[in-house]
Amino acid sequence: MAMAMRRPHLRLLLPLVLLAACLALASGTPWTRLKNRFRKHHVDFPQSPADFPDNYCEMMMLKRGIYGTFINTFIHAPMRSIQRVCSVGGIHISTGLRKSIFHFTVTTCRYDLQIDSYVEENYSRHIVIGCWNRLPVLYVE
Ligand SMILES: *[C@@H]1O[C@H](CO)[C@@H](O)[C@H](O)[C@H]1NC(C)=O
Numbered sequence: 711m712a713m714a715m716r717r718p719h720l721r722l723l724l725p726l727v728l729l730a731a732c733l734a735l736a737s738g739t740p741w742t743r744l745k746n747r748f749r750k751h752h753v754d755f756p757q758s759p760a761d762f763p764d765n766y767c768e769m770m771m772l773k774r775g776i777y778g779t780f781i782n783t784f785i786h787a788p789m790r791s792i793q794r795v796c797s798v799g800g801i802h803i804s805t806g807l808r809k810s811i812f813h814f815t816v817t818t819c820r821y822d823l824q825i826d827s828y829v830e831e832n833y834s835r836h837i838v839i840g841c842w843n844r845l846p847v848l849y850v851e
Pocket of ligand 1: 764830831832
């Protein structure tokens with residue numbers, strides 16, 4: 711009787727556990743997914759050469775599938791350097807947000823409605839990013 715009562719729980723639980731494991735394997739943990747999204751949106755290292763002069767932003771925003779985003783920044787540094795901002799390479803500025811100790815080379819792409827395309831600006835600057843589980847998950851423009 712005791713067995714009969716325990717079994718339904720197991721039958722319910724096992725598929726759920728398997729489903730959770732499959733989902734985790736297929737798409738990773740939420741912070742891994744966000745890290746991959748961060749990489750897609752914000753990391754370009756080494757910097758891709760523009761296909762035409764001054765066409766870097768147009769090219770990249772299309773290539774990364776984020777054309778239409780009003781403002782977006784690409785960081786020209788390896789992911790591991792950016793990731794360090796989440797630990798020893800950055801200082802805490804508010805909940806989850808950290809500012810890099812060192813400067814990073816970045817290109818900011820801003821959509822200009824007047825000319826109906828992106829304009830680019832190069833900077834060497836501190837970056838502010840959001841970290842989760844010591845991974846970069848958000849870029850503060
Ligand atoms: C930004 O830097 C890239 C690569 O060094 C260069 O090709 C581009 O002309 C620069 N853009 C501006 C607006 O200075």
